[in-house]
Amino acid sequence: MRKKNSAPTMKDVALEAGVALGTVSKVINGIPVGESYRLRVEDAIRKLDYHVNSYAQGLKASRTYTAALLIPNTSNPFFAELVYHINTALLKRKYRMLLCTTDYDSRMEQEYVNIAKQNKVDGIIGLTYNPNLQVEENIPFVSIDRSMGSHIPCVACDNFAGGQMAVEKLADLGCRSIAFLRVGSSLDSEPNKRKAGFENGCLARGLSFSEKILDDDEPLSKFEHFFQEHLSDGRLEFDGLFCVTDFLAYQMIKILKKMGLRVPEDVQVIGFDGVRAFGDGDYFCSTIVQPVRDIAEMCVDLLLQENMATKPPLVCLPVTYAYGGTTKEEAEL
């Protein structure tokens, strides 16, 4: 009779099957054993409903088949989508995912890295904002959207090309003057290249442009002031607006409408990320779409790739454009 209240172990299986412990281990790990032995062991496993204890396994192998994902939250739909696809990609590789929501808190980010630092997880994928995050060299780490040194691969979409693409689209749709709006982190990160791409695009097309950039702690109403300043005779001085995220675009559209301006008639708006309502509903605005799924798979590939030498320092994945109702697409027909 088995110890009550406790899961069966290999020993129990060996006993049940009448074979040695080592034989059971071999069967489980696919190492060839005599046919009759194998069958007896397999029967016993089924009979006892035995499952290997992955913690004992991990202890032995210092390999846990678990990866940690550091991300601010899952409420933001872009993050939520990322979590989903990374989880799926890990699952395909037989990996499990420890979710670590950091709430943009540098302390929590470091805390989680520490937790993972030893052999508790096999690797970490992190979308973090802590500029001083200490990551050990000996644990695989892949960063999303922020370069953390050449020994840590960074995966992002092609933010620069995305900025250019937004300008191209707006120009093609008839815009003559475009404004760029951004809020947030002074931290040096890949998404900042959206601005560079925007400027580059405007210069290339000979478009006039203006920019308004807010700090994280400034109120959104400053954008309203910005709009007001650029208002003459009830018309905006620019007819195109590129917002650094869909969320910002969404908020700006609300303000614009409140001011009596029409989107896209008076001003066309393009956002960034490709977020959709309810995950698979409509886009909130015309937008530059990040290839979230590809980003997720690339992260996992890089994380689990053994050969450090072939890990690139920065991978940029191509973006696409999607119409979301805030641009004058009809003009193209």
Added chain:
Amino acid sequence: MRKKNSAPTMKDVALEAGVALGTVSKVINGIPVGESYRLRVEDAIRKLDYHVNSYAQGLKASRTYTAALLIPNTSNPFFAELVYHINTALLKRKYRMLLCTTDYDSRMEQEYVNIAKQNKVDGIIGLTYNPNLQVEENIPFVSIDRSMGSHIPCVACDNFAGGQMAVEKLADLGCRSIAFLRVGSSLDSEPNKRKAGFENGCLARGLSFSEKILDDDEPLSKFEHFFQEHLSDGRLEFDGLFCVTDFLAYQMIKILKKMGLRVPEDVQVIGFDGVRAFGDGDYFCSTIVQPVRDIAEMCVDLLLQENMATKPPLVCLPVTYAYGGTTKEEAEL
């Protein structure tokens, strides 16, 4: 000198501090030891940047401080919110969360339960759809939105009251006839009580009502047919619409607008869940709000509560109403 390429262990710490292994263990677990010993051990821990190996710990204690969350995905914003709050609640209790996205797949749900069945996780919180899910009695399990037998606690919002509340609101706002729309799972689950609450509310207020319920695999266009059937002289026969989720409401509003009907002028719409754009933006519609955070915390409380005897079979948490632009709130003023 330490073994290279491997994390320090208690043994290393003991060596460094010049004390016995057991002493280190005691320091770490807060068991009183001599002051001078403690200090030496703590110094050594800092010096070596030692962290306990939670897998060895788990193996020893058959307690892993890890809980699994089974959920279809994180793309759906309601699920995303749930994930976030459950993660946060677990964290508060020093627990880690293994995220298991099941994609509504019964096989995956069972698979994950099996993985967790032994002592790999200390408990499971599940929002699942597999009617035959086999859950062992000896592993703590808490179900969300679906009752799985009296030995498994179920946490949900007060769906019945929510259905009633929707009717009350619509009636108060002037509706004379209300339609109820639902899509999905024939599976017996708590959210089905929204319909019961709706009917009960209509009866109590003496309102006429109609209902249209679709299977998961039926096209949404059937709702459009439903609307058309109830159209006479370009006006709908009902002036209130209660949709079983915000997502459905969102989709219905699109259809209604396409048909030239105005919301809320021609028909007022109330959804269910309390989902907001971008996690903390506007509500998509006027809605019955689920107390997601309370649900999350209740799940974790129940999961980690040792005393099985006091675990209630079903916990219903109160809902609230929120205005989201699809009802004629002005009428109240």
Added chain:
DNA sequence: TTGTATGCGTTATCAT
């Protein structure tokens, strides 16, 4: 109060 020895479940090395 401190140190030693044993076992948790698994895998791998070694004789058989």
Added chain:
DNA sequence: ATGATAACGCATACAA
């Protein structure tokens, strides 16, 4: 090919 045994890192009962 199979079976016994040591070792992974930690906690604890027990001995000093």
